[in-house]
Amino acid sequence: MIERVGRLYSRSLYRHPVLFLIIPLLITTVIPFGLLWLFPIRLSQNAEIGFDTKDTVLSGPRLAWARIQPSLMFSNRIAFSNPRPIDTDVQQPSVQPVNKRVRRSWADNLLSAINQVACYDSPIPLMDHLSQIVLEVPNYDAIFDLKFLDKLCQMQSNISKPLSRFDAFTPYRNIWSVANMFACISPNLRVNCTQLDESDIKIVRKTIDNCWKYRTPIFECRNEKCQGQCSTCREVPEECSSQIMHDLFYRLLPKSRDETPFLVNTFLPVFTLTGYITQNIPVDVILYDALELSVIDYSKKSGFELKGLLMDVKRDRLLAAALRDSILALLAAGLVMIVVAVHSQSLLYAFVVILLLALSVVGALGVYSLFTDEFPLLNLVTFVLLIAIGSDDAFLLKSNFPNHLNEETFHSFLTHTSFTMFLTCFSTVVPFFINITSNVIVFRRVYPLLCFGLFAGVTVIFNYFMVVSFLPAFLLIQHRHLDCFTGFKFPYRSVFSHLLYVLLPHVLVQGRYVLMALLSIVAIGGAAITYQGLHLPEYNPLQLFTSDNLHEWYDNNAERNFEFVSDPFFSLKTARDVHKIARSLEKARQLPFVNHQAKFWPERFLDWSDKYPCARGFLCCNMSNPLFSDSYLDFCLRNSTSFLATSYNDTPIFDNQTFAFVGYTAMLPTTLKYNHRFSKLTKSFEMLEMTKPDGGWWAPEWWLMSTWFDLLSSIVQDCLSSVVGSLIFVAIFAFIQLKFQAIAAVVTIAGVIFTSSAIVTLLGWVLGVLEAVILVLVVGLSFDYTLHYGAALPDHGCAEHRIREATSKGVGPVTLAAFTSFLAGASMLPALTHAFYQVGVFLVVISWTSWTFSTFFYLPMLSLTLPRQSGICPYCEKTNIFYFLSY
Template sequence: MASCDRDRCRVPKYCAQYDAVYNLLFYIIDSDAFSPPTYSATFVKNVMIFLPLPTSSTILPYYMKLQETDLIYDTLSMPAMDLGLKNALFDLWIIEDTWLMGLGGLFVFLCVWVYTKSLVLTILLFTAITYSIGIAYFLYIYVFNLEFFPFMNLLVIVIVIGIGADDAFLYVKVWKMISKQLIRDNVVSNDNGLTDIKNVSSAGETILVQILEETLKHSITAIFVTTLTTAVAFYASYVSYIPAINCFSVFAGTAVLVNFLLMVSWLPVSVFIIDVKLCINKTVLLGAISKTINEIGEDIKVILNRFIITCIMRLHILFVVILGAIGVCSVVVVFYYPGLQLPDSKQFQLFQTSHPFEQYDMNYREKFLFERFGSDIGIGSKMPLRWIWGVKAIDNGNHMDPFSKGKLIFDENFSISNPKSQVWLLEFCAKIKRQSFYQQMLGPLLPNCFIESFKMYMSRRCIDNIDNINRTPCCESSQFPYTKEVFDFCIIKAVESLYQTPREIFMPGVAGPKFLRSAHPPSVAAIVVEYESVIPYSMSYREMDKFFIEVENWTRKELGDAPPGMKCGWFLSDLQFYDLQGTLAGGTVIAMMLSAGLGFIVLIPSTFSCIVSVSALLAMIFSSTVTIAILVLSGWKLNVLESVAISTSAGLAVDFSLHYALSYTNASGTKSTRVKFALSASSGPTAAASLTSGFAGIFLLRSNLLPYSQIGTFLTLIMSVSWIYATFFLCALLNVFGQSSSKDPPTEERKSISRVSSICSVVPNLESHELEHLADSNRTNITHSHSPSSVSATTVVIHDDYENSLSKIDKKPSVDLNND
């Protein structure tokens, strides 16, 4: 501007009317227009339009009309706006978008229906899931007495649906497998294809008891272990200092445990009633359709099992190297570079990045001067320096409720009226002004360090001849430091006089002495010393951390030499966002490591093998870190919801690894045979569980709300990555480092069995399950004669699906599956 001509730089009078230039530069035009980075960019790109409308929910219908248009006219577009509707619109859409969560639940419902082949059982299962969420909410509100219910607790609905479906898959498979074997041992076929139960008068009731006992014995153990690992992962997030994460951990962990209690009580009864009491024979048409679907599904399952087993048997070294290298790289990405990215905006993002409200907060707000300087603290502001005495830095409010402020705890040893305290405080304020972080300021600083202004106040003459006033002892007759009696009396007079100062000189603020309202006469309960620093406010955690550590260390050093009445002071600044960043960074990593450690503790007694437990732990850690690394590289910032997802990733990733570990541990033979058996038993069910939960997450991706979209992204990733690592990495690792095992099938004496009340005449064709071999190991062939006595016989049982798979494979081009 200095290089331009005089006439050119002179503003016409009509432009200066009504503060036109000021309003134009401060409100209308963005800052880049009059201070462009390059000369070629000297034109207006962004302008602000102010509407004569209130920024409240009353203009929500107006926004809905705007949303129906494209907001483009010729070469002009409206990419961003701020109507003050962000929270109101979020509250509206968080309810409207629950249909996506319902759609995911419907998909899981259909999957469970297809799998169990029973609509009634599926309805009963989802009723139990609904009850578990309702009971957990009741405990959360009325037993735990928690009033704050963050919106992220809605994530629990999706998680509990997935866990409930997985529990149902497991229990129904074990029930059908055991019932099939025990009934088949006591059923003969007629020429017409029908079946008759042998010795019905003495066989049925004991068989039903045995089926129920064996099913509960094997299924509840697995359900309990998976429930425990997931609940532990949720409760581990309680170590965080963020109320929203604390509340989520309590609600999620409680919901998972309640769901377990209902699954072990409600589900067995439901299966028993439907499979035993409601024996409805299918029509010929439905039977043919069901048979065709089962045969197609069996062929697909055999092909996939054959493909997976062949790949792992032949390429196990390659899988260990490649997936292990990816896992190591993910650890570097998560914990070293680029690492978990801390949030760089104080505005909590609620909508997708493309939404006009988010565009304004992210890209346009700081371009306009009125937004940049309009807030109390923001870009361009200086960090305040505050020191407090008289109040202890203790938060005794409800940590589960962000609106609970607690009560002040006063320092009983605080005494500013002590002469030594007065001298020390005066020297403390003088030392502050000599520090590198102190900002020199012009003009009077009356309240900043009140002891300085109080000393000046006490230096006035004692007799006012004009007003004929005697100011004794609050005058020059008293020498600094003042006695306790003089200080307590005169400080009240000084503050009263200070608040009568003209507004241009003194503006009441947080600095100065604070009096106890209930005391008569008033006494000083706390003091605040405040100055401005040279450090500008920044979203950078490193810059704010450097500022805080420098001032905090200097403060502690000075307080070490303070008199007893001033030793309990503490430093404070506008560090709320910095504290949130630090809490997220530290608490998330601690919760994730604690979750992994507790998961390992659960694995040890479940597998009784150090090698299997360490391998499963490694697969769980890599599943978690790979998922987090993908999210980090895709631009996720470590905010509250992201912290919850990362903290619980280890608990959600351990389930599939645990299924394979249990199958491998309880199988016998060489390590290759044990791996083949674990794959044949667990790859299908775990893939089905991953598919249902993953698709439930995919449905949430269509939401306009960022939290719903992030929940869907996280669920889809953690399910797919954990299945890949559990199937291809863990099994390959066990094929390399595993050990052989030999187990003889136990024999068991069985008493004669009594009459059956009711049993279906058709035994369903079963799928494989990771725990079927557990029942096989305890399975007994019950042989009867016409006499009342019975003789026990030992039967060696081969896994049904494994045998069927091999028989079907024999019909196809042969592949040597015993190849190590």
């Protein structure tokens, strides 16, 4: 049946190529553009869209808290889509107007003004949220160089113009650098750093050297728990006990003074963009652009080595950078077009191949628009991946197109190539579609239908549809009607052909044992490097730009160098319920990592209830009084809010429509420090689980903490399941095509995976969300070249000649495919954004390793796995006849 359908298809394509040229064009142009007109999509500027989790233990509380948190900042009455009915047996109070309440947070503690003198005796409010500059000097001694301090001091006046644009938003006016700190530490009563001289530097250095050994006691003495009252404070010398000295060690100087080069931090009198947003202060990002440019210009003029910046503006700059990097995809397409033109000796064929790739993306966009109108930036890299994947098929079709064209040879050509391309296409698509089951939404962009993987997978499917219809039809038309347009001749084509088709097969056969031994050692070493070195990101939750970007450098390195760095079962219907939640909160307050003294609202409600005067004929709210009834509790709970202060971080929650009591929220301050490292986050979240009340749930106030931890937990499991699932499917495909040679293919693929993973690990990769998405492709892309060689393997002959024949037939398309993938990846290396750069690195690595292992490991390994020839080898006979005639 399949053979009959295949023959009917090839016959129709052979006889009516124009029809098969027009229909795919209509399917990939008219229909998608019509869908895009009806359902337009927009490029999302939010870099974090999709980098989320769903259907996990932590995702429910996080999403619920993210939804109700904004409402709680104004009132404890919240609108619910399915409001709870009011108990009609309970007397209801009259509705009182709801007054807006101000959230109690660090923003409320912002001072209205501050002395413009750089020196201070008490902590500067919100200093953690100020913008920062990190400079690099040769060593610790360099920070005491008077010339360096003088240039650092002059930064204030040189960047004063862009700084002044923030005066309306920020009360601070001074740059806190080591120069200003030294002026404050000096006993010579310097007003500012411009008055520093050599005598000051000598005294300051002696003081700092002496205080360095007290760094830990200084930090402990100044923390929130101690506040200068601990026994540790008595160990600190008086000259080391000031707030200036604490901030110098804690904020400006790195953890070790022996490091070379030596990093120095500087605080600007400007909040980060996030710092302003959390205070509801709108600030234009353009102001930060001007400030950053001024800092960079002054650093260059002064000879500073500027290493990092903290302004929290990465997300706002991502869209422009991603669009700029998208132009590099056009460069990649141009380079691939040149290679295709050289190989095919036809510029027209090269243009059609690029057109085919573009139409595949358009077709996928049309399907994508049916499910969502939001197009995340990560999807932009799909075209780069398609260039690397789709060009393989173009070389395969051109190389195998029959010289003596007739209906029978065309059928054999189309059957062989379409099946081979189907296996390579499907092995690439499988990892994308496996990710639909992932808990990470970036793997399945719109739950549960659309995702980055689904978009890329649909694109590859459209590409396969085009290469089995549109491209063969064009080759037929070109062969019949366009042969008069002769192409150009590549001058060194014969030399490369001799190297690939004559010398390489001889090297593979004669040196097979050495090649297999060397690459086996490489693969085993790669597995060890990957196991030891590939880990989850420790410092930067979501990298958007390349690592040399000033803002990314700060996020990746600041922490390691500087110190600072609704439940339906819940109810309160009885006095017993109130006592139960009060006891839970009391226990949570007494946990070692909480130690919160102030009582929460349920505990204060019990105290208020005990003092409530009761009399016959009136509602009684004293739960210890015989006149009290549980039916009064609803009224008492709401009535108590008129006497007991409630706030954003300690409040009962009522339905805004029915006024029914639906929940309660309390904020527990802890001594736990947030850290991006997964191992430390795991311990913290295990401890926080102890605060979970019966019938309730917990979530961090900053819900992105929970997002990051949940994301890391899901990445490990989902990436592993995707790779293993892909490997299983590839093994099945290998057995279908290669039969008993599939074992050699699977071993080769494993070698490619281990080696590629080791190389990217040595290049500094960590298993972030983007890297996990990329690495699931390694199985499919490592299979392509091996499959091409396996498909070129003759069915008969001795092992040596079968390997030689497979090498001669397959090395051309495989080498060209690897070269175009390498070019596509190399074109992305100048990219500014992390996604495009990492995809470029991956394509460069996977093309090189996959070509190396498929050529120098898989083919030699066939000499051990191919069955012995029973009978006469036709290739050996040809060779013997040749020698006989020569003799």
